[in-house]
Every structure is written in C-alpha cells, then in structure tokens.
Amino acid sequence: MSFVWLVLGPDDGLRFVDGEEPEPPGALRADPRAHDLEGDPAWVSLVLAPRGVSIHFDDPAVSGALRRTLAGPPRRLVTTLLRDETRFAGALVAADDRAELRGNPFAAIFPARTFRVGPGVLGSIAAPTGPGIARYAGGAPWPWDRF
Amino acid sequence: MRADLVPGATFPDLELPDHAGNVRRLSDLGGADPLVLTFYRGWWCPKEQAYFRRLVAFQDEVEVAYTRIVSVSVDSPEVEAAFRAGIGARWTFLSDAERRYQHELELLETTDRTHDPYVPTVFTLFPELRIHRAYNGYWFWGRPTLEELRRDLREITREIRSDWEPPPP
Numbered sequence: 541m542s543f544v545w546l547v548l549g550p551d552d553g554l555r556f557v558d559g560e561e562p563e564p565p566g567a568l569r570a571d572p573r574a575h576d577l578e579g580d581p582a583w584v585s586l587v588l589a590p591r592g593v594s595i596h597f598d599d600p601a602v603s604g605a606l607r608r609t610l611a612g613p614p615r616r617l618v619t620t621l622l623r624d625e626t627r628f629a630g631a632l633v634a635a636d637d638r639a640e641l642r643g644n645p646f647a648a649i650f651p652a653r654t655f656r657v658g659p660g661v662l663g664s665i666a667a668p669t670g671p672g673i674a675r676y677a678g679g680a681p682w683p684w685d686r687f
Numbered sequence: 688m689r690a691d692l693v694p695g696a697t698f699p700d701l702e703l704p705d706h707a708g709n710v711r712r713l714s715d716l717g718g719a720d721p722l723v724l725t726f727y728r729g730w731w732c733p734k735e736q737a738y739f740r741r742l743v744a745f746q747d748e749v750e751v752a753y754t755r756i757v758s759v760s761v762d763s764p765e766v767e768a769a770f771r772a773g774i775g776a777r778w779t780f781l782s783d784a785e786r787r788y789q790h791e792l793e794l795l796e797t798t799d800r801t802h803d804p805y806v807p808t809v810f811t812l813f814p815e816l817r818i819h820r821a822y823n824g825y826w827f828w829g830r831p832t833l834e835e836l837r838r839d840l841r842e843i844t845r846e847i848r849s850d851w852e853p854p855p856p
Binding site for chain 1: 705707709711715716717718719720746749750751752753754755756757772775776777778779
C-alpha cells in the first residue's frame with residue numbers, strides 16, 4: 541500500500557484510514573508510514589491548501605520544497621498530502637521538538653499551522669536517501685520510495 | 688580495494704550513522720533503485736571538492752531518475768552535515784569516524800597518515816547491493832565521469848525495470 545487516507549477533524553484532530561478503504565469525505569493521501577498506533581506524541585506543522593485550492597504535484601513550487609526538505613535537517617516525519625493522484629494539497633511535518641519545525645519548506649506554498657498531537661497517531665519516517673523528488677507511482681505521496 | 692569487490696559480487700551491507708547521526712543500513716538506503724556509492728577522503732581535499740561539485744550538478748538529473756546516492760567518509764556526522772550543506776548536496780552521507788569498515792573493505796589510504804581517510808572509490812550498485820562497476824579514484828582521473836555514471840545507471844535501470852521498453856499500445 542502506497543498511501544493512507546488522512547482525515548482532518550475539528551480541533552486539529554488527525555485520523556488515518558487504510559488506503560484500501562473507500563475515500564472518506566475530504567480525505568487526503570499521506571505516506572502510509574506517517575501513521576503509527578504506538579507513535580510518540582509529536583509537534584506538527586500542517587501545511588494545507590485553502591478550501592477549493594490545489595496545485596499540480598509537479599509544480600516547481602512543490603519540487604523546490606522537496607529539494608529544500610532534502611537539503612535541510614531531517615525531521616521525524618515528512619509526508620506530502622495529495623488531493624488525488626496528481627494534485628498537491630499540503631504537507632505534514634512532525635518533530636519531537638517544536639523548534640525543529642522552523643523553516644518548514646512547504647509553508648512557502650500554503651499556510652501552515654503548528655500544534656501538538658498526542659500518542660498513538662504519528663510515526664516516524666527515515667529521511668529519504670536523496671536526491672529523488674519524483675513520485676514512485678500514481679497517487680503515492682512523496683517520500684514513499686518504491687514502486 | 689578488497690579483491691572480491693568486483694562486478695557481480697554483493698557489497699557489504701554497511702551500518703553507519705548518517706550526517707544527522709541516525710544509524711542507517713546501506714541496503715535500506717539503496718532500496719530497490721540503482722545506487723551510486725562514493726567513498727571520499729574528507730571535506731578538506733580539493734579533489735573531493737571538485738568531484739562533489741560535479742555530483743551536485745548531477746543530482747539535478749538523478750532526482751527524477753529513481754536513483755540514489757550515498758557518500759561515505761571518516762568525517763564526523765557534524766562535519767559531513769556542514770560539508771553537505773556547504774556544497775548543496777541533497778543525498779545521504781554516512782560517517783565512519785570510527786573507521787569500522789575501512790580495513791574490512793581495504794579502502795584505507797595508507798599514504799595519508801594525518802587523516803587516515805578512505806581511498807576515493809566509487810561503486811555503481813544494483814538493488815540488493817550487487818556491484819555493477821567499481822572505480823578506483825586514488826588519482827582524480829580514475830573516478831567515473833558523469834558520462835560513465837549515466838552509462839552505468841542506464842545499464843542498471845534497463846536490467847531492473849521490467850517496463851524499460853514501454854508497453855505496446
């Protein structure tokens with residue numbers, strides 16, 4: 541499975557649904573490693589496109605943010621968020637320390653907000669090897685790195 | 688270089704801290720993609736600075752070609768992170784500051800007793816770390832040119848991607 545559904549609830553609630561399940565209303569695609577029922581609490585920088593707005597994943601603004609992500613300090617978790625197979629709708633960056641979220645490259649594309657998430661929600665993703673920024677399959681959110 | 692590090696052999700699955708200090712396995716870093724693995728002396732070597740400028744230019748192609756790069760030296764993670772940031776590299780650097788694999792791989796540069804660095808060496812690898820080619824870069828001209836890397840990566844990709852020839856209409 542190359543993605544999970546991320547459902548954004550009220551009060552910054554994050555809920556994940558298996559990517560094999562039907563698409564929940566308003567859900568976005570995320571790297572499946574983002575979700576971990578045994579994950580530690582985390583600080584989150586959530587970048588989201590305004591309602592009704594999305595851009596192509598291969599837009600140079602997104603490519604530039606991916607490059608800056610690879611060049612910058614590794615975070616506990618980074619996943620792009622996709623509206624569908626081709627449309628970029630935001631990104632979720634998580635860290636153990638709030639200070640590590642400064643300079644989130646995706647915040648240059650859409651508005652970002654920072655909040656705390658409790659245990660059992662977010663996992664961690666080893667930093668991508670680099671320098672790849674291409675996606676591995678239709679609908680797979682970067683940094684998922686296999687076909 | 689160890690005599691068995693030849694085309695067709697499997698490269699040892701190194702386990703070392705990356706430039707951020709997180710322990711990584713080479714097989715995980717390579718995944719199911721072609722991998723360019725470079726051993727370099729250190730940030731201080733002008734030959735390395737020249738060669739890495741080439742690789743940094745090359746990453747603009749590699750980034751869209753489902754191919755990965757990993758570089759290994761005896762510098763500490765902090766020094767590697769600074770070098771990586773300074774040259775603008777966007778791939779993973781591994782630190783063998785304890786020289787854990789230098790002797791095992793027989794890649795100790797014996798003519799530099801000041802730094803005890805790795806002998807500059809470049810491998811192109813298939814997934815599962817099968818060696819495609821090895822380049823002895825002790826002399827600068829022994830290192831693969833970007834054209835040679837492109838050739839190697841084309842050969843590896845052609846072999847591992849079952850859809851190299853596009854499906855017929």
